[in-house]
Amino acid sequence: MAFCLLLLTLLAQDPATFRSDVALVRIDAEVRTETAPVSDLRRDSFRITDNGTEQSVAYFAHEEQPIDVILLFDTSLSMRTVVARVAEAAHMALSGLRPGDRVAIMAFDHTTDLVEDFTGDFAVAERAISGKVLQRRNHCCSPIQSAVGAAARLFLKQHALNPQLANRRRAIIVITDDQGTSVRPATLGDLQEADALVLGVIVSRGPRIGPLAFWYRGIRDFAAKTGGYMLNTRDAADGVRETLNRLRMRYSLYYAAPLCKPGEARIVRVELTQEAAAQHPGAIVRARTGYFAPL
Numbered sequence: 001m002a003f004c005l006l007l008l009t010l011l012a013q014d015p016a017t018f019r020s021d022v023a024l025v026r027i028d029a030e031v032r033t034e035t036a037p038v039s040d041l042r043r044d045s046f047r048i049t050d051n052g053t054e055q056s057v058a059y060f061a062h063e064e065q066p067i068d069v070i071l072l073f074d075t076s077l078s079m080r081t082v083v084a085r086v087a088e089a090a091h092m093a094l095s096g097l098r099p100g101d102r103v104a105i106m107a108f109d110h111t112t113d114l115v116e117d118f119t120g121d122f123a124v125a126e127r128a129i130s131g132k133v134l135q136r137r138n139h140c141c142s143p144i145q146s147a148v149g150a151a152a153r154l155f156l157k158q159h160a161l162n163p164q165l166a167n168r169r170r171a172i173i174v175i176t177d178d179q180g181t182s183v184r185p186a187t188l189g190d191l192q193e194a195d196a197l198v199l200g201v202i203v204s205r206g207p208r209i210g211p212l213a214f215w216y217r218g219i220r221d222f223a224a225k226t227g228g229y230m231l232n233t234r235d236a237a238d239g240v241r242e243t244l245n246r247l248r249m250r251y252s253l254y255y256a257a258p259l260c261k262p263g264e265a266r267i268v269r270v271e272l273t274q275e276a277a278a279q280h281p282g283a284i285v286r287a288r289t290g291y292f293a294p295l
Contacts, residue, residue: 044273069103073133099120
């Protein structure tokens with residue numbers, strides 16, 4: 001739904017470039033060196049392939065866009081002090097939000113709950129963190145894969161109710177120690193349909209141990225395949241703020257959707273051109289790696 005769409009607002013801005021019957025695929029990309037974002041790229045700085053075929057970038061933007069963010073809190077026993085810190089500094093943690101943005105609060109341990117639905121009133125979100133999230137009972141298990149899937153479905157529900165939300169940048173920020181209890185392979189279908197980044201704010205608790213350690217993938221697989229990343233931090237509140245700020249600095253790239261079968265899995269690769277890569281040695285491009293053609 002969110003991957004091949006009609007960008008009516010963009011048509012109005014640039015009628016010479018777009019036709020109303022052209023479906024577009026959107027790719028949000030972050031480009032960074034080891035120490036800083038790369039902010040001076042142009043449309044011709046990127047090379048995109050879809051199932052191995054190079055695509056022409058039809059629309060390019062690098063400007064602030066309204067964002068919809070789900071803050072997904074791990075409230076298992078090992079995260080109790082971390083959640084308390086974020087609750088204490090909720091105002092600072094949400095300082096990366098701007099007027100026009102929306103935020104929802106979810107929490108998970110053995111179950112996943114919607115604590116506060118999407119709101120543009122950030123004071124309401126702060127109270128939800130310092131009150132409802134902090135007051136949750138803590139359990140020992142944290143099925144991260146199921147929780148991320150529930151967050152993706154919340155995005156899909158929102159889009160079904162209001163299709164105008166489809167063009168907003170979307171992200172699921174997971175505040176966790178990434179010590180989940182499930183190794184069940186998680187489908188990316190809902191995340192890809194919702195066009196949602198997964199960003200991990202990871203408070204390190206040391207290496208995972210035990211018989212499931214080798215197979216456990218946690219947040220890193222979601223992050224890599226949706227174009228997100230994992231931010232390791234000692235202060236989760238500061239990590240949320242930094243993640244929100246980085247979210248705003250991404251590039252938006254659009255190309256005409258290739259002809260394909262409904263439901264077909266498509267593999268996307270985004271990289272810098274040879275010239276752009278030479279100008280920014282060591283730069284890494286983070287973008288989603290695929291999508292499913294809409295049914």
